Amino acid sequence: MSQPLLKVENLTKLFPVSKGFLRTPTDFIHAVDGINFEIQPGESLGLVGESGCGKSTTGRMLVKLMEASSGHVLMSDKTHTDDLIDIANIPNDQMKRFRRRVQMIFQDPYESMNPRRTVFETVSEPLTVQNIGSLKEREERVSEMLRLVGLAPPDAFLFRYPHELSGGQRQRVAIARALVLDPSFVVADEPTSMLDVSIRISIMDLMLKLADEFDVSYLYITHDLAVARYMCDRIAVMYLGKIVEIGDTEEILGNPQHPYTKALLSAVPVPDPSFKREEVEILGGITKAINPPSECRFIERCPWAKDVCRTSDHPPLEDKGDGHYVACHLVESALTSA
Amino acid sequence: MSRPLLEVDHLVMNYTTEKGDVSAIQDVSFTLNEGESLGLVGESGCGKTSIAMSLLRLVAENARFDSGEIRLDGTDLLSLTDEEMRQRRWNDISMVFQGAMNAWNPVYKVGDQIREAMDLHFHPRLSNAEVEARISKLFELVGLNPAMMNRYPHEFSGGMRQRAIIAMALSCDPKIIIADEPTTALDVIVQDQILQELKKIQADLGMSIIYISHDIAVIAEVTDKIGVMYAGKLVELGSTREVFARPRHPYAFLLLSSTPSVTGPRRKLAPLEGEPPDLLNPPTGCRFHPRCPYATDQCATDEPPMEDAGDGHQVACWNWKEVPELGGLTK
Ligand SMILES: Nc1ncnc2c1ncn2[C@@H]1O[C@H](COP(=O)(O)OP(=O)(O)OP(=O)(O)O)[C@@H](O)[C@H]1O
Ligand SMILES: Nc1ncnc2c1ncn2[C@@H]1O[C@H](COP(=O)(O)OP(=O)(O)OP(=O)(O)O)[C@@H](O)[C@H]1O
Ligand code: SF4
Ligand code: SF4
Ligand SMILES: [Mg+2]
Ligand SMILES: [Mg+2]
DSSP, X not given: OOOOSEEEEEEEEEEEOOOSTTOOOOOEXXXXXXEEEEEOTTOEEEEEOSTTSXXXXXXXXXXXXXXXXXXXXXXXXXXXXXXXXXXXXXXXXXXXXXXXXXXXXXXXTTTSSOTTSOHHHHHHHXXXXXXXXXXXHHHHHHHXXXXXXXXOSGGGTTTOOGGGSOHHHHHHHHHHHHHTTOOSXXXXXXXXXXXXXXXXXXXXXXXXXXXXXXXXXXXXXOSOHHHHHHHOSEEEEEETTEEEEEEEHHHHHHSOOSHHHHHHHHHSOXXXXXXXOOOOOOOOOOSSOBSOOSSOTTGGGOTTOOHHHHHSOOXXXXXXXXXXXXXXXXXXHHHHHO | OOOEEEEEEEEEEEEEETTEEEEEEEEEEEEEETTOEEEEEOOTTSSHHHHHHHHXXXXXXXXXXXXXXXXXXXEEGGGSOHHHHHHHBTTTEEEEOTTGGGOSOTTSOHHHHHHHHHHHHOSSOOOHHHHXXXXXXXXXXXXXXXXXXXXXXXXXXXXXXXXXXXXXXXXXXXXXXXXXSTTTTSOHHHHHHHHHHHHHHHHHXXXXXXXXXXXXXXXXXXXXEEEEEETTEEEEEEEHHHHHHSOOSHHHHHHHHTOOOSSSOOOOOOOOOSOOOOTTSOOSSSTTGGGOTTOOGGGGTSOOOOEEOSTTOEEOOTTGGGOOOOOSSOO
């Protein structure tokens, strides 16, 4: 396989659970707990899972909006060498370049724009910060971006304020801003979940088209598997800080292996009343990984847990063929005993 | 089985505002039969909650009913006195309000809040012990441990809070429950569990339910009948199976074509261009005409009436015969 754009190694984020002032915390939420994956240039990886499983925390660490507790995020930097560099060790004089190459799009189109800034100010700000172009060149670039994201004619939008835009239009502005510097990697954190269906598709199509044109890679965060299917080449399923399954989108949806993925998939409502879903059992359980035990993170909710699950550590992600990785003791034994 | 229980008949409701009237419900008619579940689906702002609140007569103060009737068992609810309506609320029709799971009062136990609602509304006066037994039964029905009734809202997860809201809506034994976005803020596994439970409760108790959701996949899961709304109008009404297999209205057709699914072939979706209109100034003629790929001259001037497209499947569109088959969606 070619050199990845991004390589995540044992990435971990622990949040202390505060128990009063001046006390050293002893309890930690394992928001992201030793995850590993790669993203290829131009590829879009979907990160799915329930609320609180660590999706946003992962995304924030990848763009350096949050520091990792341990582990590494390595990124390729074609202009220097072919080596991957650890984003934690980027020298100050190269931070600007990093900021230019990675961008983030947030969920809430209402919060992603400063209410006192015009569309032009919002979209041109990254150019200004990076000292790119004259004012006139920036104006041209911003107009071009607005046209690309479907805000045309640009003159009608350049000097509008957020309150003069709809939710869909605001999210288009956020996308224009994220892509104005021609980044190679974008973390999109639920970019369409606050939008109406009819607008959702045009935003998703826009992101796909721009990815194609500019060769952008996405980490696409969503709780909606149907959306992930539409947007992503591969899907990673997260459960309480761990990636439990990862692989090609159609493989994960057509041949899910991990008990959690199966339960998640079977719970997705299907816009087809004649479709009969398979019922997959799942038990109730904790929703926050505070000082989790070393066994499988899913054990409390897993109807199939066996002795091996209780006596072993959390299973590692293992390749079951064709890049389909699963972290479950039983999937492994099922394959070996077959 | 099916006797009409609730009949909404040419209902027109406007909100009076400084800027003019907001046309939130424009000539809406539908029937809900005994034991039936009806889904109302449409984008944000199309008037779903306005209809729900009208059925309970709990609309905002600036709401104005201009014409039409809402008949429950033949009686027009709009002609009742406030006191007569109060008697019917919760006992005949109750509601799971949009966002209600976040509206529990944090300082009272959940069971006490349900008890208070029952004291206010439930007809047969019950003793304390009877109320407690009833709440206990309701908790079991919605999949909560009855011991939870002595706990405070913050001790409930989101899904548990919503289950308790459903228990409250069931507390006065209504004939009809209106569930306004009952699972929207919940994770998909919890959503599925709650929807399956609602389905079961409905069947067991023989209730009628009106589900309101912007998510047509949710509506597909739980309803017998579906009404598609656009900009204050009901544009298509029919059996859920029929409408999903063969949407007749261009908006319903595009809505279904633009909904991604985890099943079926992976396909290109058709985006709906443009945005829903401002109901202060709704478009003339057909309200969908500025966005409609099938629009003809007539659509900009004449409002299309509801027309029968066969099998009780109704559609409000001049050109519904031009709308193609939905390729691939239901295979
Ligand atoms: N700044 C923080 N301080 C303390 N705990 C945090 C912080 N940010 C996140 N957490 C906790 O870390 C866990 C993961 O949170 P995260 O926001 O990454 O989840 P998520 O998968 O993005 O969820 P959602 O789908 O609700 O957005 C949660 O238990 C959350 O409460
Ligand atoms: N009290 C009010 N005064 C004026 N306009 C109102 C009032 N309440 C609602 N509206 C408007 O009436 C229209 C219908 O609103 P409604 O809440 O019924 O929509 P909805 O379909 O439930 O939307 P959502 O999916 O966002 O909940 C919207 O345009 C809304 O802005
Ligand atoms: S390892 Fe065991 S407990 Fe964990 S998911 Fe697999 S079967 Fe269930
Ligand atoms: S009446 Fe005309 S504009 Fe309205 S939906 Fe039908 S074709 Fe489109
Ligand atoms: Mg998040
Ligand atoms: Mg509403």
